[in-house]
Amino acid sequence: MYMSTDEIREKFLQFFESKGHLRLPSFSLIPRNDKSLLLINAGMAPLKPYFLGIEEPPRRRITTCQKCIRTPDIDRVGKTARHATFFEMLGNFSFGDYFKKEAITWAWEFVTEVLKLPKERLWVTIYEEDEEAFEIWHKEVGLEEDRIKRMGKEHNFWEIGTGPCGPCSEIYFDRGEDKGCGKPTCGIGCDCDRYVEFWNLVFTQFDKDENGIYHRLKNPNIDTGMGLERIAAIMQGVDSLFDIDIVKPICDKICEITGYEYGKDSEKDVSIRVITDHIRGTVFMIGDGILPSNEGRGYVLRRLIRRAARHGRMLGRKEAFLHLIVDTVIESYKNPYPELVQKGEYIKRVLYNEESRFNQTIDVGLELLENEIDSLKKNKENVLKGEIAFKLYDTYGFPLDLTKEIAAEKGIIVDQEGFDKLMQQQKERARMAQKELENIGWKDINITIEDEIETVFVGYETLETESRILKMFSNDEEVAYAKEGDICYIILDKTPFYAESGGQVADKGVLETKSGVAEVLDVKKGPKGTILHKAKITQGEIAVDEIVAAKVDKDLRLATMKNHTATHLLHSSLRKVLGEHATQSGSLVEPERLRFDFAHYEALSEEQIAEIEKMVNGIIQQAIPVEKIETDLDSAIKMGATALFDEKYSNIVRVIKIGDFSMELCGGTHVDNTGQIGMFKIISESSIAAGVRRIEAITGNKVYEFMVNNQKILKEIKSKLKAANDSEIIAKIDQLESKVGDLEKELERYKLLLIDNELELLYKSALQVGEFKLIINRKDTQDTDYIKLLTDRVREKDSKAIVLNVIKQDNKAIVLMACSKEAVKKGIDCGRIVREVCSVLGGKGGGRPDFAQGGSNNVENLESAVQKAVELVKSAIEGGV
Structure with missing residues (x-):
């Protein structure tokens, strides 16, 4: 019965091709023109326009193996044998063509004749009111009545609000009594590992209106989904998806890196499984152009990476390691997804950068958390505020469960309610922002x-x-x-x-x-x-x-066409200069300019920009014909045409081919040959998100205008610098920079002299508290940078000094306090003292034990605030608080 995962995938697709289905490759994990989804989470998700009748499908019957990401059950990943965030979904779909009879009989044929699963171990469920499905299973297929289980609406009826919906039928495999829970009630629907549901047949036959009335669809649809990992575990006779042939090597690699043997420690096994699952999803998400960020799908990716990194720390791996597993993941999936091989180095680089950043922030977060816990202990409190836990999560990427775990070790509980409230507020802000984006186009x-x-x-x-x-x-x-x-x-x-x-x-x-x-x-x-x-x-x-x-308007169209064809040349040049990972993440083509967003992890150097410009202009000068080829989608992909990230393609597509330099699927308008573009010039290159760069460029007459304007500016600069010619400009600027540098050094020297003179006076009036001097600086000034410089000077010169600045700026008060590490050891906590001093003023403040600041709009109680600070310092040093 054993069958490899690759073999199951191929047999499924071939089987449905033999039934007249068009095989489509897996769609990107990034939904196209669907703002209702962050990520593709089901086999039918990319096909929604066909189910909703918005677009015509390339064929009425389609079959796919779709890569998917789901995170609602992320907390269960690693703890069960079947939960995963990344998985592949096999599916066959009918858009108003065949219906229940074909869907059911073909499913049974594939399961029993192709996979050769023993019939006596197969069970099915149907919606309790679906007599049509029962008749097909019982009379057409010949399944015994007692092996067809009727289930309620919550289990066997698919619907999401209003719109298309319908009953479904699921196929289960009985793994044997030894896999069960042993309860007398154990059976289909039990949460144990005996009965595994592996294929769901959805019969979309109704349209539910706003009044809850179900209207029969004129052309019902079929949507099925079979979890590839689940059926592979059944076919390979293993206990979990982590043991199947394409996943186990990844698990083994993690064990090799961390030095743990899988199966020896249940807690460590959970961490190994979490990393195994998350690294698979991470590789595919980055491969599809998603990059870590603090919102949207980028946040999902960041969460997976950081969760995997945290579990690596739980296995003792504190340095970045996830990038070391990438090659193993690619080796497992290179046959169905060969594009991963080309993007391997890029995926590793993104992973390494993200994990390294997290490792840095997690250390900062730990220091902040420990300081907060110490402060609570000193004040004999035992609740960490929700706002602190949220700051750790939001600013430092600190998982809440890690915060709670560390706090619990010190007898501190976390204000979960306060954290949840702030999290909900953040989600509400994100939801409102998303809502603003929803209404587009027509x-x-x-x-x-x-x-x-x-x-x-x-x-x-x-x-x-x-x-x-x-x-x-x-x-x-x-x-x-x-x-x-x-x-x-x-x-x-x-x-x-x-x-x-x-x-x-x-x-x-x-x-x-x-x-x-x-x-x-x-x-x-x-x-x-x-x-x-x-x-x-x-x-x-x-x-x-x-x-x-x-x-x-001919002029505007021609200018737009120049920029669109130049965009294709730019895209190809970027991939040639930077690597195959530099794929499009967005674009804007208009008469005035072009804007192109692409995946890359660092700023382009001047040399790289120059090389790209030279390459594009070289193709322009050759006046290469721009071919516009209409063909079917399969033929276009076989030709090697690149598909752009936000395009939607029908079965007949347009290929834009520019010699051997560029070939992309594109429905836009283009020039007839590259010579019509005239010239190409990059005017800016910048970062718009983590791992996403943006180039803005111009073509044709706009380049000429740009050069004329630059020449005019150059003449003005030459005049102002009194340079005899263009070549003298740099020398004149160097002279000016040298003079400015000398003046700044002189100014800094005078500032330090003034500060030292001021410090001499402050030391004379300083209070002696134990072995430390408390320097109190009262001042009316707008120059807070000067105050900070004075404070740093005190700490540099005297480890026994504690400095308190109380600054008056118009009607505002600023409090800034600093001390040495030695003073901190003796009990000084600047953060706590500034917080209490500012409360006297009716304001807020805080910070680290060795440095803190705060302020208030009230300047009436400055002397009371100073006296409070003196009392707190004396209490800490002399009283041992």
Whole structure:
């Protein structure tokens, strides 16, 4: 019965290909144009537009093996045999084609005839009211009635709010009595490891409305999902997904690195399994272009990495180690996912950088936590504030459970309620920010468009055409005509106007009829191939059914095309200069400029920028023809075309091929040969997120304008520096920098002399407290940098000094206190003292034991505050607090 994971995956896909299904490769973990999901979490998720009828599928029958990430049960990962954050989901899908009979009989055929699982160990569940499914299982398949278990809605009915939904049927494998819990009630649905559900057949046959009424769908769908790791564990006769052939080598590698033998210590085994699971998900997420960050999918990745790193620490591995496991993960998955091999070095670099940063922050977090615990102990308190726990989590990436564990060792409990409240506030802020992003494109327009309305795009071939107005909308209502001054949305039967898509902005231009003229302000894609022209009537009036001359602004289109083709050249150059990992993360193509975001872990050097510019301009000078090839998606991928991250592809796609230099799938508009671009110039390179860089560039006439402007600025600089020629400019600047440096050094010397003179006076009035001198500096000043410099000077010169600055700035008070490590050992805690001093002023403050600051808008009680500080210092030194 043994079958390798790769073999199961391939047999499944081949089986459904034999049933007329189109095999599609696994989609990226980044959902395309779906803001309802952070990550692809199910096999059907990338196919939602087909299920919802928004887009036409390339075929009515599709089969995939989809990589997925799910984190709701992350706390159970490593503790059970079957929970994972990363997994592969096998699926076969029907979009209004076949239904229950085929789905059930083919599933049974695959399970019993291809996998050859013993029938006597197979069980199925159905929705308790689904008589149709029961009849198929019992009469068509021949399964005994007592092996078909009816389950309630909470178990065997798939729905998420309103919309498409339906009953489902699950297939279980009985692993044997020895794997059970031994309870008399043990059976299908028991939480033990005996009965394993491995395939779920969802019959989407209803549309649930807002009143909770289920309407039968005219064309029901099939959505199935079989967990590859689960069926592999069954076929290989192992107890958990961590023991199957593609996962066990990863587990073994972690044991080798940490020096632990798997199976000897249950607590250590949990850590090994957590790392094994998380490193798989991490490799695939980075491979798909996700980078660690503090929000969205980047936060999910960061959480996985930091959780794995923490479990590494629990195994004694304090230095970065996750990158050492990457090659083993890639070796396990290189057959179905060969793209991982190319991205291996990049994945390792991102992992190493992130884990190293976490290791640095976790040490800072530990110091902060220990200081807070010490402060609580001194004050005889035993509750760590929720805001401190949240700061450790939010600022230092400190897991809450680690904070609680360390605190508990010192007899301190954590204010979980306070932490949860702050976490909820953060989530609310994130949710509101997300909500602001949800309404995009045509969805901003509250209009209804019939399914049969469609616009033919002819803008690849021509910039002018005669069209007929099919529909018009104004103020969200359908109208028959619009007059001068009105802004409306117009749908044509055909259009040369390119609708905003794939990073390229929409065309602009005019629509002219016999009775009026409309300026096209924007163009967006609507549902089912509709194109919406946002237009302002500038002359006369226009009406539905009129013939219009649709004219695109040629200059703007040409400038946009230059920038779009240059974007492809830039993308290819980046990958050649920086490596294959430098893939697109976003783009903007408009007439004025191009903007390109890409994955990379450090700033580009001047030499790299120069090399990229030279490479792009070299291709431009060769005037290479830009081929636009229409073909099917499979053929395009086989040709080696690169798929851009945010494009959505139908079965017929457009390939933009520029000699042997670049070949990408792209629906945008492009020049006919690279020579039309003229010139290319990078004007900026910057970071926009951890591991994501941004290049802004210009082409054609904009480069000429840029050079003319720079020449003008150069002339002004030369004039101001009184340089005889351009070559003297650098020498003149060097002279100025040298003079400024000398003056700054002189100023610093005078500052130190003033500080030393001031310190002499302060020392004379200092209070002797035990072996320490308490220097109190009362001052009215706006220069807080000077005060900090004075404070540092005290600590440098005298380890027996404690300095307290009480500064008055207009109507504000600033308190700054510092001392040596020696004073801290004697009991001084600047953070606590400043906090209490500021409370006298009605303000807030705090910090480390050796340095703290605070402030208040109240300056009336300054002397009382100073006296409080003196009392606290004396109490700490003399009283031994």
